[in-house]
Amino acid sequence: MFFDLSLPEIVVLLGLGIVLFGPDKLPQAAASAAKFLRQVRAFSDNARQDLRNELGPEFEDLDLADLNPKTFVRKNLLGEGEELRDLRKEINGALNEAADLNAPVPAPRVTGAANGSAPALGAGEQPPYDADAT
Known part of the structure; x- marks a missing residue:
């Protein structure tokens, strides 16, 4: 909504402003904050324009x-x-x-116990442990 603040957050900030500054000085504080933001925005616009002027026409679209x-x-x-x-x-x-996306995918290669190179483990049997490999 406003600087990524929701309505309840804005209400809390206004209440905090009233408590900190009081209802008499709150309009003056808000006006000075707005003036400060305008000065910062003008300063950044001037700096950006000075940079573009100093770089020259070849950096016009920078x-x-x-x-x-x-x-x-x-x-x-x-x-x-x-x-x-x-x-x-x-x-x-x-x-x-x-690429032909409908081409058949080759079947995966079967390795290990399924092709007979190593014996299958029995129920509850743990695979061998090699302490030097870890």
Whole structure:
């Protein structure tokens, strides 16, 4: 709803504000908090604009969110860029068309006691233990 706060949380915050500041000073505190937020937002917008101006026209389409390390790694190193994502979809589609998904699956190979190479264990019998193998 509002900064990811639910209605009961907002009511609790308003009640806490009334208790801390009192009903007389609460409007002044809210106005000063709003003024501070506007100043921070203006400062960040100015810094972003200064950065774009200093970098020049070749970085006109620079998105500062791409400079976040998580976004950078996901997009560039893990191949989550749009071009690579489209290429991956295209390759997967071509592979799915080329592969016959209805082809019979070969039966699994039978190993061990089932093919006669080792004796089967009896009921309640434990397999041999090799202390050197652990």
